Structure formats: structure tokens, C-alpha cells
Amino acid sequence: MSAGAAIEALGLTRRFGAFTAVDAITFSVGRGEVFGFLGANGAGKTTAIRMLIGVLAPTSGEARVAGRDVYAEAEEVKRRIGYMSQRFSLYEDLTVRENIALYGGIYGLTDEEIEARAGRLLESLGFTHAADGLVRSLPLGWRQKLAFSVAMIHQPEIVFLDEPTGGVDPITRRQFWEMIYAAAAGGTTVFVTTHYMDEAEYCDRVSIMVAGRIAALGTPDELKREFGAASIDEVFVRLARPDGGAQEAA
């Protein structure tokens, strides 16, 4: 593990009763990297993310995010990360501008900072005309782009995106990924989950979780070579269903 890593997990484990949801995962993510965190439903992704953002304590093992221990220094970590989930990221009964102000306030920005960043954010999204509309009235794709920008409002070192593009139309989905690339080019580390396997190909590296463990980790090209597969989709199917997934892939 490198000293300058944005995220480091070492033997990170979480049990619920007799069930081991996350089973001693070890990996690190470099600064400015776009890291795809893949896995089937129930493989343990969400539990792992909840530990990495400091809202769930591990049973054993450790995690360091932005160079700090996620549990011993939880408040320090929370200031340095952004988080966006597929749902519940924004308050639907508030306007676009109110959501920006709320999150800016939660992250301790001054009123002047909020105003300046809200203006830039609305302009870059092309949302200035919709700033005083309720979030509820926005199409899903717009909401997700806004949620991402809001998760970035305090200029975090690392942003966690949990299925940010589910159900989003194919053009907006690609615009969303250009926002991800721009954030990474600006030095932000991006940790992202998705069920769209074409999006896995857009990541610098991906990991694939199976039954609580990391079953594969590498660049998309490395994984395709390692598994002799034409696409990450094919790698995913083989790992997630080792018993007969191969014929279903046809």
C-alpha cells in the first residue's frame, strides 16, 4: 500500500450475525484515480462503501481515507469526502438553489463561498434558469448531475458515487461520465459503482466483489486479458456465476 493513497482498506471485514457481508478486503485507490467498484446484488458493495464513508463500523480490519483512519478520525474524513447515492441525495421539496445552500452549509462553507460556488455550479450545468424550481420537477438525469455537483461543493479529495446513473438516459449518462472525468482531471479521486458494464470500461481500474471478497482487481484491459474475455461484462458474468454463467453469456 502506498503512503499517498486516497483510499486504503486492509483486511476490512463486516459480519452481521453469522453472515460475513464483507470478508477481509484489501485494496488501495490512488489519488485522482477513477475506481469502479463492481459486484452483483448482495455481494457486499454497499456494506463496504458504508464502512469506507464512516457510517458503519467494521468487525475487524482497517480503512484509511484521505490519509486518515475512518473510525478514529471520522469527522476529519467526512469533511474530505463527498457522497452521492442513487436515491435520497437531494431534498425534493427544496429548490435547486436551496439544496446547494443546505449542503454548502452542512459542509461549513461561508455564505459568500456558497453564493460564489452556487453561481459557478449552476452555470456549468446550464441550470441557471431552473435554479428556483423544485428538485422534484427535474428529470432524473438533471437531478443526478446536480447531486454530483452538490457532492463536490466542498471540493472533497474523494467522492463516492453509488449507482449514480441507474435509469438515466444514454446521452445524460455519458455527460455524467464526462463530469467524472473532469473531476478526476482536477485531482479528485472518484469511487463509483454501476450496473452498466460499459461504464466499467471507463474506469482507470475496477474491482469485482463476489460473496464479500474482491475476486478481481485491475485495469479493464488487464482483467480482460487475465480472463481471456472480450468485455468486462463477460469477466463479470464468469466471476459472479462460476457454475454455468458461461453458457448464459452466449
Added chain:
Amino acid sequence: MSAARARVPSTEDAVALDGVAKRFGEVRALDGISFTVAPGEIFGFIGPDGAGKTTLFRILTTLLVPDAGAARVLGLDVVRDLWALRRRVGYMPGRFSLYPDLSVQENVEFFASVFGTTLKAEYELIAPIYRQIEPFRERRAGALSGGMKQKLALCCALVHRPAILFLDEPTTGVDAVSRREFWDLLAELRAGGLTIVVSTPYMDEAGRCDRVALIAGGRILRIDAPGAIGAAYPLPLLAVRGPRRFELIQALRRHPHARSVFPFGDELHYTDDRAGADPAGVASEVAAHLASEGFAEARVEPAEAGIEDSFMALMEAPEGAAA
């Protein structure tokens, strides 16, 4: 082809819609939808969130009354004949709609009893699906994984032997492997003669349908067999591979004839704005452009368009701009 849309609805059709419209306040959720579905067909609605898919499915299953137009399912009018129709359709709504505090088995038994039958009586019918979740029959439905929940919901929608099945986004939020398995189940049901109308935001599922309708902004953009939709792509399309893809996208967009440039898995898809131009000629021209931009190592080849290429081209067309 568009002939499918123009065809006069006959009593043979499993579904026949003519000019169906529905608005909610200012929002035109459906803006004059017409199509027919043949018996025994898997007919897919492909479109993003907000396209109008759920409104359409609620009208087809008699849960919502259209503002205008006519809709018949199994020859029955969705408004006039709703009670007769409700016994004959199976519906799996987009949101998880089962009782999370009941067990797997209790959920199936409940839905069977609503239609005056029992799990035992219908066991053979749902067995191909039910057997996969039967090991967990005592588990609370709320504690199932995403893929398992979908299989249980499908059992509950099938247990009263419907003649037609409406599945609204059954695979949204479900992982890529469970999605495949779910479509395998649908193929089995179709082989048994069931008509299936299904919606999905995943373009890669189109190939599992007999015909698909691309839908966005409350309108149908196109109806055709999945293979024919890509084949009708109107402009030269190239696949480009190379390192530094974010910069490569920008370089491609600087080509004077670039209509659109999008990432597609490990490739980029470049669409040229010159209809009818020879794709091989365009490819060597674009390769030369990239070389002059410092991307001499990029590989450029003509490519076959898929559903997603067509969908994006139709969404970008002025008529689809509302989406």
C-alpha cells in the same frame, strides 16, 4: 418497420393502442401513443426514466384512465372492460410491490388467493421460477437480494395464469448477471405461449425482445425488430480505440464533420454528418485527423450501429428534443 404502427388494429392483437395520451398538470406523460403487440410476442419498451413507460403500463393494466385515445388488451377495452381484463393480465410494477413482512411462500399464497386459486394448484406453472427461490421460502420478502425479489414478484404476477404479462422495469437496479437470468426466464415463458410486454432502461436488453419501441418524452421514436433498428442508422459510424480517451474524445469532436462522439464501452463511437459517405473513406480521413492531433496510434474502423446509437441519434433529433 413503421408498417407496424400504421397497421389497422385487429381483434387478433394482444394489445392495440391508438393515439393514447395522458397528462399530469403541465406534463405530457404520454403524447399520442399508437402500437400493436401480436400474441406470443415479447415486446419491449426501451427508454430512460421519465419517458412515460410507467404511465403507459398503468393504462394497459387498467390502473389509470387515458385522457384521449383507445387502448385494447386481449380485445378488451381498458376502461370499459376493466373488471374482465384484470383477471387476465399479470402486472409486475416497477417498484417492489410485495409484502416485505410476509415470507416468500406467504406472498405467493396471498396473490394466488386474491384470484381464487392456491400455490399448490398452480405450482407446475410457476415451478421453473419458484424452484429457484423455494430454498428461501421461509425468508421475509424484504430480506431477499434484488435478483431474488424480482423472481418472487414474477411468481406473484404469474400465479393466476394471465394471458398477458406486463413487466415495468423488472431489471432496474439488478446486477448484470441477474438481469441475464431474468431474461432467460422470460424466454421460457414466451416459449409457453405467453405474450409479454416489458420495459427497460437497459439498451442491451433490446436483443431479447421480438420487437422494441424506443420511447422518450412520452412519444414513440421508433418500433422495429431490434436488429433492424441498428441497421437503419442513417449516418456513417466509426469505432475508435486509443489511449488518453478523454482527450481523444475532444480531438474527435474537433473533426469538422463530427456529428457526435460518445464513449461506448472500451471504444468511442464517432458519427459523421455526411449521410451516404463511404465509411472506409471517412475512417481513413478521421484517422489522418487524429494523427495530426497527436493520436497516431488510435485505431479507427467502420462500425455497425446498435440500439443505443440509434436511440441517441433519435433523442438528439429535433423532434425528440423535448426529452
